[in-house]
Each structure stands twice: as C-alpha cells, then as structure tokens.
Amino acid sequence: MSRKASENVEYTLRSLSSLMGERRRKQQEPDAASAAGECSLLAAAESSTSLQSAGAGGGVGDLERAARRQFQQDETPAFVYVVAVFSALGGFLFGYDTGVVSGAMLLLKRQLSLDALWQELLVSSTVGAAVSALAGGALNGVFGRRAAILLASALFTAGSAVLAAASNKETLLAGRLVVGLGIGIASMTVPVYIAEVSPPNLRGRLVTINTLFITGGQFFASVVDGAFSYLQKDGWGLAAIPAVIQFFGFLFLPESPRWLIQKGQTQKARRILSQMRGNQTIDEEYDSIKNNIEEEEKEVGSAGPVICRMLSYPPTRRALIVGCGLQMFQQLSGINTIMYYSATILQMSGVEDDRLAIWLASVTAFTNFIFTLAGVWLVEKVGRRKLTFGSLAGTTVALIILALGFVLSAQVSPRITFQPITPSGQNATCTSYSYCNECMLDPDCGFCYKMNKSTVIDSSCVPVNKASTNEAAWGRCENETKFKTEDIFWAYNFCPTPYSWTALLGLILYLVFFAPGMGPMPWTVNSEIYPLWARSTGNACSSGINWIFNVLVSLTFLHTAEYLTYYGAFFLYAGFAAVGLLFIYGCLPETKGKKLEEIESLFDNRLCTCGTSDSDEGRYIEYIRVKGSNYHLSDNDASDVE
Ligand SMILES: O[C@H]1[C@H](O)[C@@H](O)[C@H](O)[C@@H](O)[C@H]1O
Numbered sequence: 001m002s003r004k005a006s007e008n009v010e011y012t013l014r015s016l017s018s019l020m021g022e023r024r025r026k027q028q029e030p031d032a033a034s035a036a037g038e039c040s041l042l043a044a045a046e047s048s049t050s051l052q053s054a055g056a057g058g059g060v061g062d063l064e065r066a067a068r069r070q071f072q073q074d075e076t077p078a079f080v081y082v083v084a085v086f087s088a089l090g091g092f093l094f095g096y097d098t099g100v101v102s103g104a105m106l107l108l109k110r111q112l113s114l115d116a117l118w119q120e121l122l123v124s125s126t127v128g129a130a131v132s133a134l135a136g137g138a139l140n141g142v143f144g145r146r147a148a149i150l151l152a153s154a155l156f157t158a159g160s161a162v163l164a165a166a167s168n169k170e171t172l173l174a175g176r177l178v179v180g181l182g183i184g185i186a187s188m189t190v191p192v193y194i195a196e197v198s199p200p201n202l203r204g205r206l207v208t209i210n211t212l213f214i215t216g217g218q219f220f221a222s223v224v225d226g227a228f229s230y231l232q233k234d235g236w237g238l239a240a241i242p243a244v245i246q247f248f249g250f251l252f253l254p255e256s257p258r259w260l261i262q263k264g265q266t267q268k269a270r271r272i273l274s275q276m277r278g279n280q281t282i283d284e285e286y287d288s289i290k291n292n293i294e295e296e297e298k299e300v301g302s303a304g305p306v307i308c309r310m311l312s313y314p315p316t317r318r319a320l321i322v323g324c325g326l327q328m329f330q331q332l333s334g335i336n337t338i339m340y341y342s343a344t345i346l347q348m349s350g351v352e353d354d355r356l357a358i359w360l361a362s363v364t365a366f367t368n369f370i371f372t373l374a375g376v377w378l379v380e381k382v383g384r385r386k387l388t389f390g391s392l393a394g395t396t397v398a399l400i401i402l403a404l405g406f407v408l409s410a411q412v413s414p415r416i417t418f419q420p421i422t423p424s425g426q427n428a429t430c431t432s433y434s435y436c437n438e439c440m441l442d443p444d445c446g447f448c449y450k451m452n453k454s455t456v457i458d459s460s461c462v463p464v465n466k467a468s469t470n471e472a473a474w475g476r477c478e479n480e481t482k483f484k485t486e487d488i489f490w491a492y493n494f495c496p497t498p499y500s501w502t503a504l505l506g507l508i509l510y511l512v513f514f515a516p517g518m519g520p521m522p523w524t525v526n527s528e529i530y531p532l533w534a535r536s537t538g539n540a541c542s543s544g545i546n547w548i549f550n551v552l553v554s555l556t557f558l559h560t561a562e563y564l565t566y567y568g569a570f571f572l573y574a575g576f577a578a579v580g581l582l583f584i585y586g587c588l589p590e591t592k593g594k595k596l597e598e599i600e601s602l603f604d605n606r607l608c609t610c611g612t613s614d615s616d617e618g619r620y621i622e623y624i625r626v627k628g629s630n631y632h633l634s635d636n637d638a639s640d641v642e
Pocket residue numbers: 211214215218330335336339368518519520546550
C-alpha cells in the first residue's frame with residue numbers, strides 16, 4: 001500500500017469524511033470567503049462555473065451533486081463507450097455461437113442424419129474455446145489486445161462462412177472448431193481490453209457490458225432458432241455480420257495504452273490515453289502505470305514463464321486462485337444446463353408443442369439478458385463482492401426450489417399401466433420400467449400416454465426413435481402427425497406433473513439471481529485483479545477453466561441425471577453453489593473504484609481473509625488533484641462514511 005501511495009505525488013489522499021468535515025466547517029462560516037474557499041478546492045477543474053455558483057448559492061449537497069455531475073461528465077468521453085461496444089461485439093459472437101447450437105442441432109440431426117456421437121462432437125466443439133483461451137494469453141502478451149481481437153473476429157467470420165456453406169457433417173465440425181477458437185480468444189481478451197481502457201469509476205460497468213452482449217447474443221440466437229425452425233434452415237452463417245463489423249471497426253480502434261507502455265511505446269500510449277480521457281490530464285494515470293510496471297519488474301523479475309512467476313509470487317498466486325475459483329463456481333452452479341435444458345423444463349410444465357417450447361426458451365434467454373442489465377447498473381453501486389455473494393446466495397435457493405419441484409414430481413410420477421408387446425428384435429429395456437420417472441431418465445426411452453381430464457391413463461414406456469426424439473421407435477407414438485390427432489401424448493425426457501410450476505418458479509428465480517452477479521462478475525473481476533505483467537496469463541487460465549467446466553457440466557448433465565435423477569443433479573449444483581458462497585465470502589476482495597494498479601495490494605494478505613476485513617467496506621477514499629484537473633468523487637454520499 002505504501003509503495004502504491006508514493007506514486008501519487010501530486011495527489012492528496014484524504015478520507016471523504018475529513019474532506020466533508022472541512023467543507024461543512026467552511027460552509028458554516030457566514031462570510032462569502034468560505035464559499036469561495038470551498039470552491040477554490042474544486043476550481044482546478046477546467047470548467048468550474050457551475051460548481052462555483054452551486055457552492056455559493058446552494059448548500060453543500062448542491063455543491064457535491066454539481067461536482068459529481070461535473071466530474072462524471074469529464075471522465076467519460078464517448079470514445080470509451082464506442083471502444084467498449086465494439087469490443088463487446090466479441091461477447092455477442094460468443095453468446096450467439098454458443099446459443100444457436102441447440103436449435104440448429106434439432107434441424108441438422110434430421111437433415112444430415114447425425115447420430116449421438118456426431119451431435120455430441122458438434123455441441124462440444126466449443127472445447128476449442130478452452131484451448132484457444134489458454135493460448136490467447138501468450139497471443140495477448142506478445143501481439144497485444146487489438147491484434148488478438150482482430151484475429152478472433154477473423155476466425156468468427158471464416159468459421160461462420162464455413163458453417164453457412166457446409167453440406168456435410170465433416171465441414172460442419174471444421175466450421176464449429178474454427179468458431180470455437182474465435183470464442184476462446186474473444187472471451188479472454190475483450191474483458192481485459194475494456195478494463196485497460198476504462199476509467200476506474202466506470203470499469204466494472206463497461207466490462208459487464210461484455211457479458212450483457214454475451215447474453216444478448218444468446219437471446220438473439222434463440223429468436224433465430226425459433227424463426228429458422230419454420231424455414232427449415234439453420235442460422236449459423238448470420239454470425240458473420242457482427243464479426244465483419246468488429247473486424248473493420250478494430251482496424252481503426254487503438255491498442256490498449258497499458259500494453260503499449262509495457263512494450264515501451266510510450267509516446268503512442270500517451271496519445272491514446274489522452275484520447276480516451278477526453279479533457280482530463282493524464283499525467284498521473286500515465287505515471288502510475290509506468291511506475292507500476294517498473295516496480296513489478298524489480299519485484300518479480302522478468303525471467304521464466306509468466307505462469308511460474310505468477311505461482312511463485314504470493315499476491316498473483318492468490319489472485320489466480322480467486323479468478324479461477326470464480327469461473328469454476330460460475331459453471332458448477334449449472335447456468336448452461338439451465339439454458340440448454342430450459343425447453344425440457346418448460347415441457348414438463350405442460351408445454352406440449354415443440355415449437356412453442358423453442359419460443360419459450362427464448363423467454364428464458366431474454367430473462368438472462370434483462371437481468372444482466374441489472375448487473376451493469378448494480379456493479380458500480382453495490383460493488384463486485386456484495387453483488388456476487390448476493391447473486392450466488394439467491395441462485396443456491398433457486399436451485400433448491402428447482403430440485404424440490406423435481407422431487408415432488410417424482411413422488412407423483414405416473415405409473416405405467418399399459419404394456420405393449422415388444423416387436424421381435426427390439427430392445428425390451430424400456431417396457432420393463434414401472435414408473436414414468438424411471439422411463440424419463442433412460443435416454444433411450446420415452447413415455448406414451450393418454451389423458452382423461454387431468455389424469456394420465458393407458459401409459460407405456462417405449463424406445464425413442466433414434467432419428468427424432470419427437471416420436472417413438474414403434475407403437476402408438478410412432479408417428480408424430482398421427483398420434484397428435486388421436487389425442488395420444490409423447491413425453492421424452494420429462495413426465496407430466498401437477499408440480500411443474502415449482503420447477504418453473506425455480507427456473508425463473510435462478511435466472512433473476514444468477515444473471516446480475518454470477519453471470520458477469522467472474523469476467524469482470526478477472527479483468528481487474530492481475531497486475532499488468534500477469535493479466536493476459538491470468539485471464540487465459542481463468543477463461544480456460546470457465547470453458548473446461550462449461551463443457552464438463554453440460555456434457556455430463558444427462559448422465560448425472562441418469563445416475564442421480566433430475567433432483568439429484570440440481571441438489572448437486574446447489575451443493576457446489578453453497579461451497580462457492582463460502583469461497584466468495586472468504587476470498588473475494590472488493591475492487592470497485594480502485595485503479596488497476598492498486599488492486600494487487602488487495603492480495604497482499606493471506607488468502608481467504610476478506611470476510612474478516614469487511615469493516616473496511618463502506619469507507620470511501622477520494623483523490624483530489626490539487627493542481628490540474630483530475631478529480632474523483634465516489635458515488636457515495638458523505639453520510640456513507642464513518
Ligand atoms: O457469463 C456467461 C453468461 O452467464 C452466459 O449466459 C453463460 O452461458 C456463460 O457460460 C457465462 O460464462
């Protein structure tokens with residue numbers, strides 16, 4: 001801390017309380033000089049007319065508000081937003097390409113007669129993202145953030161073109177792999193880049209916009225899936241449009257000034273930094289970044305692979321554990337299972353029509369998107385730590401409700417009352433089950449039944465048609481168009497239940513709680529907790545962990561459900577989430593409002609002692625540039641401060 005403090009030579013660091021105390025004292029003195037004195041503290045800001053009049057005429061409250069407005073205006077030139085939005089197109093592509101696969105698969109498995117192995121290969125080709133996210137660290141370090149983003153958008157464009165033109169499964173797989181490589185690079189680079197160009201008071205919000213774009217991409221993909229189901233075409237090629245826009249946009253956008261300073265390109269870095277900060281002087285920020293880089297080099301050295309240096313230097317080792325842990329718990333709390341299987345959960349709630357289920361799945365994606373927007377708003381208000389903790393606590397409760405919905409449904413699971421004769425040569429496993437619940441958990445079987453008012457009658461368990469899970473392989477449910485006219489129902493992967501509303505409630509609550517915190521915060525926090533020399537590598541590792549656990553959790557869901565039942569699987573996720581809560585409580589420090597260069601010191605203490613230093617939260621520090629015009633006011637009122 002003392003090391004960092006010395007960087008701000010021109011700055012006076014005071015607690016807001018003492019500053020406000022001083023202001024109030026002066027305000028109480030009746031002579032006009034007090035108002036003038038007060039204003040002189042702020043008069044260094046370039047256009048301080050409004051402040052002066054507020055200070056002289058209105059009270060301290062008006063003065064504070066005017067100052068806050070003034071400085072917030074000063075610190076956010078539109079250019080930073082443009083840069084953030086162009087970068088976040090990478091998030092949109094990440095969301096679109098991961099989201100579009102489920103709908104596309106429904107069509108493709110018929111058109112190209114894909115067997116289970118090929119379907120799994122195509123879905124899990126995002127594993128390419130894990131590989132490229134890990135490799136993206138070196139790429140970012142050597143060639144810079146801008147080059148990495150350009151490469152990612154080129155890969156997205158090429159991959160989408162291959163997917164759009166693909167007429168066989170091999171070409172599809174190649175296209176998916178290329179897109180997967182793009183997703184991995186974008187997912188680790190974009191948050192880092194946005195964090196590095198943002199002013200501290202907006203950093204959380206701007207990085208969180210990237211996750212907003214991810215969930216926006218997922219929502220858009222679900223709408224495309226719905227629309228394209230009428231056209232019998234898949235919408236994979238569409239991703240090429242934003243990819244091309246991003247590519248051309250980034251040809252004109254600048255490199256991260258922090259990376260440039262690290263590479264010794266100081267003149268260019270200065271120019272870009274001042275472009276990003278509008279009318280602000282950048283000396284302090286520039287010096288602070290530069291000093292920091294030099295000190296880090298002295299302290300940690302520059303020999304050996306970055307990951308080894310990170311692991312042997314306690315603050316970065318701790319940051320890495322926190323970053324990777326957050327990404328792991330994000331995935332272990334089951335977000336992608338919820339997203340991929342939301343249509344099934346909705347079908348359990350009585351939605352019979354496939355197409356309606358696809359449309360309702362876009363309502364799920366929309367909920368995820370809208371509540372991520374709440375996260376964008378909350379991140380600079382309540383801070384990362386409280387937001388993540390509150391979000392995961394709510395997610396845990398929602399998972400328990402979801403699991404209870406499945407427990408109740410299992411208890412009233414319809415009995416199998418009709419035993420059709422298995423045609424010779426066919427597997428008889430399905431017909432040996434006694435309850436729908438057992439039948440539903442076997443991926444080879446489905447439940448065929450009639451309804452008498454609200455009671456299930458004449459029910460049987462029969463093998464599913466391998467080519468289309470909408471029909472049975474033989475028997476009454478063999479022909480989709482025919483059985484629908486005869487009032488016979490087919491349930492694959494679910495059972496009719498009167499408790500479906502509990503699962504539905506759990507699903508909605510899950511998204512409402514997960515989306516503002518656990519969705520975006522792992523990305524946001526990772527973009528800020530590593531010092532510059534370790535930032536690319538730290539983000540590469542944590543993004544890699546995110547992708548590895550993403551693939552693990554989504555691919556194992558059906559098997560987990562087979563062994564543990566649906567409610568077992570959701571209780572398991574709730575258990576992981578509960579462990580995640582302890583981890584966040586103990587280990588995640590608050591980074592809100594801090595300069596990137598200050599954050600390393602938050603990891604100076606032994607890991608998992610954050611919970612004990614909570615009393616520090618709520619004390620806000622204000623930097624005042626005595627000469628010059630940089631000025632930070634915390635978002636919080638003086639009354640928040642002890
Ligand atoms: O932060 C994102 C977001 O929450 C997405 O909805 C999810 O699919 C991703 O896996 C996650 O990393």
